[in-house]
Amino acid sequence: MTVIVAPKAAPAKSVAKDDSMLKQKEMMAAHFDRLTSSGETGAKVCNTFVPGNLNELIMCFDLLNNLPEVNAIQSGLRRQSGAYVLEAEKIGHSEDVCTYVKSDIGMMAKGNIGPNGKRMPDPNVLLLSYTGCFTFMKWFELLREQYKCETIMLHTPYMGDGKITPNMIQYMVKQLKEEVIPTLERVSGVKFDIDRLREYLKRSVKAEDDLVKVLQAAKTKPSPIDAYFGGIYYIGPMFGAFRGTEDAVEYYKFLRAEVEDRVAKGLGPVTPDGDMGKEKYRLVVEGPPNYTNFRQFWKMFYDEGAVVVASSYTKVGGVYDLGFRHDPDNPLETLAEYCLGVYTNRNLPQRIDMLANYIDEYEADGLLINSIKSCNSFSAGQLLIMREVEKRTGKPAAFVESDLVDPRYFSAANIKNRLESYFQMIEQKRAGASAAA
Amino acid sequence: MATSVNGSGSTVSAIVGRAQALFDDLSFTTARAWKAASPDRKVIGYLPIYVPRELIHAAGMLPLGIVGGGDQLEVIHGDAYYQSYICRIPRSTIELGVTGRLDFVDGMLFPSICDVIRNLSGMWKMMFPKVYVRYFDVPQNYKDEIGGNYYTQELVELRDALAELRGKPVTDDELRHSITVYNENRRLVRDLYAFRAQKPWQTPASEVYLLMRAGLVLPVEEHTVMLREYLAAVAKEERPRRDNCRVVLTGVFCEQPPLNLIKSLELAGCYVVDDDLQLVTRWLTSDCPIEGDPLKNLALAFLHHSESTAAKYEPNLAEKGQHLVRAVKRTDAEGVIFACPSFCDPALLDRPMLQHVLKDANIPFIAFKYAENSGQMQPIREQAGTFADSIKLWSGT
Ligand code: SF4
Ligand code: SF4
Numbered sequence: 073m074t075v076i077v078a079p080k081a082a083p084a085k086s087v088a089k090d091d092s093m094l095k096q097k098e099m100m101a102a103h104f105d106r107l108t109s110s111g112e113t114g115a116k117v118c119n120t121f122v123p124g125n126l127n128e129l130i131m132c133f134d135l136l137n138n139l140p141e142v143n144a145i146q147s148g149l150r151r152q153s154g155a156y157v158l159e160a161e162k163i164g165h166s167e168d169v170c171t172y173v174k175s176d177i178g179m180m181a182k183g184n185i186g187p188n189g190k191r192m193p194d195p196n197v198l199l200l201s202y203t204g205c206f207t208f209m210k211w212f213e214l215l216r217e218q219y220k221c222e223t224i225m226l227h228t229p230y231m232g233d234g235k236i237t238p239n240m241i242q243y244m245v246k247q248l249k250e251e252v253i254p255t256l257e258r259v260s261g262v263k264f265d266i267d268r269l270r271e272y273l274k275r276s277v278k279a280e281d282d283l284v285k286v287l288q289a290a291k292t293k294p295s296p297i298d299a300y301f302g303g304i305y306y307i308g309p310m311f312g313a314f315r316g317t318e319d320a321v322e323y324y325k326f327l328r329a330e331v332e333d334r335v336a337k338g339l340g341p342v343t344p345d346g347d348m349g350k351e352k353y354r355l356v357v358e359g360p361p362n363y364t365n366f367r368q369f370w371k372m373f374y375d376e377g378a379v380v381v382a383s384s385y386t387k388v389g390g391v392y393d394l395g396f397r398h399d400p401d402n403p404l405e406t407l408a409e410y411c412l413g414v415y416t417n418r419n420l421p422q423r424i425d426m427l428a429n430y431i432d433e434y435e436a437d438g439l440l441i442n443s444i445k446s447c448n449s450f451s452a453g454q455l456l457i458m459r460e461v462e463k464r465t466g467k468p469a470a471f472v473e474s475d476l477v478d479p480r481y482f483s484a485a486n487i488k489n490r491l492e493s494y495f496q497m498i499e500q501k502r503a504g505a506s507a508a509a
Numbered sequence: 510m511a512t513s514v515n516g517s518g519s520t521v522s523a524i525v526g527r528a529q530a531l532f533d534d535l536s537f538t539t540a541r542a543w544k545a546a547s548p549d550r551k552v553i554g555y556l557p558i559y560v561p562r563e564l565i566h567a568a569g570m571l572p573l574g575i576v577g578g579g580d581q582l583e584v585i586h587g588d589a590y591y592q593s594y595i596c597r598i599p600r601s602t603i604e605l606g607v608t609g610r611l612d613f614v615d616g617m618l619f620p621s622i623c624d625v626i627r628n629l630s631g632m633w634k635m636m637f638p639k640v641y642v643r644y645f646d647v648p649q650n651y652k653d654e655i656g657g658n659y660y661t662q663e664l665v666e667l668r669d670a671l672a673e674l675r676g677k678p679v680t681d682d683e684l685r686h687s688i689t690v691y692n693e694n695r696r697l698v699r700d701l702y703a704f705r706a707q708k709p710w711q712t713p714a715s716e717v718y719l720l721m722r723a724g725l726v727l728p729v730e731e732h733t734v735m736l737r738e739y740l741a742a743v744a745k746e747e748r749p750r751r752d753n754c755r756v757v758l759t760g761v762f763c764e765q766p767p768l769n770l771i772k773s774l775e776l777a778g779c780y781v782v783d784d785d786l787q788l789v790t791r792w793l794t795s796d797c798p799i800e801g802d803p804l805k806n807l808a809l810a811f812l813h814h815s816e817s818t819a820a821k822y823e824p825n826l827a828e829k830g831q832h833l834v835r836a837v838k839r840t841d842a843e844g845v846i847f848a849c850p851s852f853c854d855p856a857l858l859d860r861p862m863l864q865h866v867l868k869d870a871n872i873p874f875i876a877f878k879y880a881e882n883s884g885q886m887q888p889i890r891e892q893a894g895t896f897a898d899s900i901k902l903w904s905g906t
Contacts, residue, residue, distance in 0.1 A: 164864065166849075166857035168594070168878075173858065202649060202822070206624045209649070209822055210858035216826055217862055225649055225822050229659075230621065232630055232644025239666075243659035247650055419644070420631025445594045448854055452599065453628035455590050460635065473592065 090342075092327040099309060099319050101188065106136055108190035116260055119195040119215065122389045124203030124228055124411040128272035128316035128398070129252070133260035137313040138195060140211070144175040146187045148363030148477035156182065157478050170207045171446045171478040177214065194219050197259045199252070203228040204388070204416030205449040224255045228411040234422045236412045244408035266403055272316030273400040280392045282324035283310055287393050289331045290381040291434050294351035296334035298341040300380035301370040304361065311389030343374045352377030353498055356430045358384045358423075358457065359442040359450050362474040365482045369474075372484075372491050380440075382430035384423065387415035394426070416449050424460045431465045437498045438467040440491075445475045468501055470494035521716075521742045524735060528719035531726050532768070535582055535605070540573050540726055541613050551674060553641075554611060555618040556602070556626055557763040558820060559792045560645055561664060561807050566729060567687040568671040568679045573614065574725025574789060577601040580767045580882045590632070596852045597881045598764035599629045606637060616641035616674060618667075622763060622820045623855050641674055643667065649822040651812045660808040668804065684803035692796045694729050697736040699791060702783065704740060706840035709780035710750040711743050714758070715772045721787040751778075754900040755842045758784040759833060760860065762818055764850035766879050773886040774846065778897030782840040785818060792816050819855035830866030837872050843900045846893065847876035873900060 110117055118135040120126065122142070130137045147153040156178025157171050163181060165174050179185070179192075186192040200212040200223055209225075216223045226247050229240045253264050286306055290299045297303065306327060314320040334340075340348040344367050355373075357380045362369050373380065390396065396413050399406040411417070418426070427439055439461045443451045455471070462469040472490045475481035531539060544550045551570040555562070562572040578584065578601030586607045587600030605611050617640055619630035630644040646663060648656030672679045701720065705712040720739055724732040753775065762785045774781060797810040817823065817832035833845060845867055849856035860876065867874050875896045877889055 164861045166860065166878075168852045169854055169857050200822075206627075206820075206854055207858065210819070210854070213823065213829065213862060214858070217829070217865065220826065223824075223826075225824060227649035227656075227822075229646045230627055230644055232619075232627070232646065237666075239659060239662040243648070243650075243655065246655045246658070250652070250655060251650065419634070420628055421634055423631075424635070443592055445592075448595065448624040448628075448852075451592060452595050452625040453590075453632050455592070456632050456635065 090330055092323060092330055093305075095319075095323050095326055096305065096309060099314060099323065103136075103313050104186055104188045107138055107193055108186050108188055110136060110193045116196040117193045118197050118199050118256070118259075119212075120199040121201050121203065121205075121208050122311050123205065123414040123416055124201030124226070125311060125315070125389060126199070126201060126226075126252075126407055126411075127313060128269055128276060129248075129256070129407060130199070131272055131316055132264060132268050133256045133262045135197070135256070135260055136193075138193070139312060140176045140215070141172055142312055143179065143186065143192065144172040144477050145363050147175050147179055149366060150187065151364060151479070152179070153364060153477035154479040169446060170211075171475055173207060173211045173214065175477045176211070180218065195221055197221060197256065198223040199256075200225045201228070201411060202226060203411045204230075204414050207449070222255060222259055224252050226252050226411070228408075228417060231412060231418055231422065234419050236409060240412060241405055241408045244411065245404045248404050248407060269403045270400040273398045273403055273406065275318065275321050276316045276398040277400070279310060279315065279320040279324040280390075280397050282328040283307070284392050285328050286324070286331050287382070287386070289335055290379075292335050293354075293435070294338065294340040295354065295379050295381050296331050296339055296341060298343070298348075298370075298374075298380050299386060300357045300361065300383040301343075301366075301373070302341055303380070303383055303386040307386050307389060341374075341379055343370065345371070345374070348374045348377070348379065350377050351379050353495055354379060354381045354434065354436045355438060355440050356380070356382045356427055356434065356436045357440050357442060358427055358454065360385050360444050360447065360476055361442060362482050363477050364475075364479040365484065368484060369482075369487070372488050376491070376495055378491075378495065381434040381436050384415050384427060387426075389414065391415055391418075391426075420453050420457065424457055424464075427457065428461050428464045431461065431467055436467065437501075438462075438494075439465075439469040440494065441469065441471045443471060443473045445473060445481045446478065447476065468494070468497045470497070519738045519742060521739065521746055524739045524742060525716050525719055528716075528723040528735070531723045532719055533581065535578065536610055537573065537613070537726060540571055543571050543728060544613055549675070551615040552613060553616040553618060553671070554614045555645075555789070556620060556622070556629075558620055558622050558788045558818060559647070559815075560618045560620055560789065561667070561811075562729070562789070563684060563687040563691050563797075563803075563807060564664065564668050564671060564679070566690065567683040568668075568675050570615070570671065570675065571728060574787070575602060575605065575611070575617075576722075576725065576763075576765050576787075577881050578604055579765060580769070580884065584882075594852055595625060596764050596850045598850070599625050601881065602629065603632070603636075606633070614640065616643070616671075618643050618645045621646045623853075625854075626763075641670065643670065647811065651824065653809065653812065657805075657808050657812055660811060661804050664804040664807060681803050685799050688797050688799055688803055688806065690729055690733075692799075694724070694733045694736070695791055695793060696796070697733055697740070698724070701736055701740060702791070704743070706782045709753070709755065709782050711746070711748050713772075714775055714781035714784070715768060717781075718768065718771050718786060721790055724790045725787065751780075752901075753778050753780040754844065754897045755780050755782045755840065756896075757782060757833065757836050757840065757842045757845045758786070758848060759845060759863070760847045760849040760853075760856040761786050762788050762820075763855070764853065764881050766848055767881060767883055767886075769886050770848070770879055770883065770889060773890045774893050777890045777893035779846065779893050782842050783836045785816070788816050788818060819859035830863045833863055834866060834870045834872065837870075843873070843904060844896060845872060845874040846896070847874060849876070849878050851878045851880050873903065
């Protein structure tokens with residue numbers, strides 16, 4: 073799972089001129105150019121994953137951060153992932169497994185062309201940050217087989233009991249000190265400087281504070297943001313290659329100011345078709361989106377006046393709104409804690425708590441689950457999540473199914489039908505509540 | 510200490526008959542009876558692929574392996590918990606739970622095999638709040654001072670939780686005794702596997718499978734006796750030798766193939782000479798030392814002397830998949846059958862890498878998928894039959 077970054081599907085109207093949007097677009101384009109020109113510049117590349125993305129540490133070694141999930145998302149948005157998935161299946165990958173992996177492998181097989189039309193670089197090192205998803209391990213074993221490059225396993229234990237124990241932190245810090253850092257030093261030729269890491273972490277905190285303000289602005293009525301479809305753009309720099317940079321600090325400052333301005337003006341979210349109409353339904357969404365039909369999917373919501381006020385997907389690269397901040401005073405421990413706390417590393421009861429609390433805190437009408445066919449990490453257990461959240465909050469929940477980047481599993485008619493009946497259910501619930509009052 | 514379960518001079522069919530009865534019993538009658546024999550007895554269930562059963566045993570409890578409901582369990586409730594694109598084992602396990610078949614189980618351990626089992630641990634916590642539930646993590650780092658320290662501490666936590674459950678500490682001597690008992694059991698399992706590799710016509714895969722399944726539900730001492738008696742009995746019985754090819758069966762480490770599938774392979778002309786079924790029974794590949802700190806010994810045995818499987822990271826690219834090549838060589842196999850549960854990420858994501866290694870080593874293979882409740886064996890029989898024929902052709906016999 074993860075996060076889209078380049079605002080390729082740029083909003084059609086005035087919003088395209090928002091400072092934050094322009095800034096993000098520039099940042100992303102510059103990053104892809106850095107990656108695709110690494111052959112000429114001699115920059116070295118480190119592939120890693122969004123959950124457990126140690127961008128601050130990677131930057132300490134002057135390495136460029138390349139996130140294969142983001143590349144798969146880009147392929148999805150550009151409608152190329154379908155062909156990539158088929159290519160991967162042709163060369164022996166099962167139809168049953170995570171389509172991110174297959175999109176990545178198919179893209180590689182077809183020349184590894186990035187969103188800027190240029191060839192993506194081969195990684196110098198694979199940082200297998202094994203956090204919250206089993207597939208990650210196999211994914212990088214598969215890439216290692218292909219690239220034959222140095223691979224580092226950083227194992228994040230799962231929060232099975234819903235807590236982080238000292239043993240988990242010690243284990244992770246030891247891995248960082250004795251495996252991750254020495255290998256990154258060797259690959260990059262750059263000596264590790266913990267003060268440099270501290271500086272990056274300080275910047276991370278600033279950006280994190282602003283991101284949380286943006287996400288929590290959705291508590292306002294009407295919500296000034298869509299915290300799922302729009303949220304995916306907002307988390308891009310934070311979850312991608314920018315956490316710890318000045319660019320990210322600036323981006324989140326702009327974004328926060330824009331969102332606060334919308335709150336002051338009583339405006340709703342910006343959609344690809346411009347400002348959203350009247351807010352009719354406030355939803356919490358669990359699960360990743362579909363990227364092959366992203367705009368079509370989003371439109372099914374805003375056409376009905378439905379806005380997503382909180383989502384779990386925008387927490388896969390860090391759960392900042394529950395209070396976590398990187399701590400520059402304990403640089404390695406904080407990296408460990410960060411990895412341990414990401415959404416997919418939380419146990420099922422924690423996920424249920426979080427979603428039920430969102431419904432209360434954001435005064436939502438209910439929970440919608442978008443279950444991703446090929447993602448066991450998110451999907452296994454979602455039906456229980458749905459029933460529990462419904463039971464606890466007394467608010468209706470609904471379930472739709474699609475896939476991240478495999479267009480074969482996006483059935484627009486089915487999803488639209490489900491959504492329509494769900495909105496009716498919410499109406500009925502309201503009518504019942506006001507009749508009872 | 511149990512000396513005989515079946516009476517001296519048990520025949521193969523009596524032993525296998527007992528194992529079959531245990532396999533068929535979806536109410537776990539034997540484990541229930543074991544528990545009922547004394548009010549302080551407790552039963553701890555565990556899922557595939559590995560938990561240190563020594564700790565459970567040392568706490569005086571019965572480790573009970575739970576590997577889904579198979580093809581005889583009608584799944585009614587379980588389907589309401591899982592989408593169609595998730596494998597079968599979690600839904601049939603839930604079915605066992607909600608139908609009360611596991612109501613005598615005091616604790617459940619969910620090993621870190623994949624995200625489905627991982628998430629099931631949280632579901633179990635919610636659905637069965639009176640049961641002790643632990644997600645049992647194992648290290649993916651194999652250095653003594655890193656993964657070893659972490660794992661030892663995880664074992665300490667598990668030991669202490671079990672001690673709390675029984676109301677008194679688990680001592681090192683108890684642990685040492687349990688390690689000894691399991692070492693003996695593993696030795697017999699290895700003997701059985703070695704015997705089968707030598708004379709697969711004497712020990713059909715379905716029989717070996719049933720015996721290993723019995724090891725999940727019987728007290729270990731009884732299982733050890735069962736294995737010993739079986740080995741003695743099959744050595745005495747002459748069984749017809751067919752012109753079958755020899756294969757290693759892989760991918761079957763979690764959701765179980767139906768018994769009929771295993772039988773079909775042999776009927777189709779393939780002797781199974783090695784497999785990754787019930788890995789827990791032989792996870793540690795050599796004896797775990799008795800002297801010294803028992804938990805540390807178990808941790809080090811895990812790091813350095815345990816089976817390779819998809820759920821474990823292989824740090825060395827050159828080593829990736831070599832366990833399979835070694836299994837083929839060790840057992841003199843002529844090919845590999847990849848049988849993977851549908852929607853099984855570990856088995857299916859690992860499969861292409863293993864197949865590349867086999868290709869490089871010139872080892873033929875076939876692959877198919879199954880579900881624990883697959884009924885139609887004809888296509889699998891045909892595929893395995895064609896494979897067996899082609900192997901014979903290649904080898905020029
Ligand atoms: S299985 Fe899910 S969480 Fe894991 S990589 Fe695939 S989409 Fe992401
Ligand atoms: S069959 Fe595979 S995917 Fe299913 S629970 Fe077992 S290991 Fe996980």
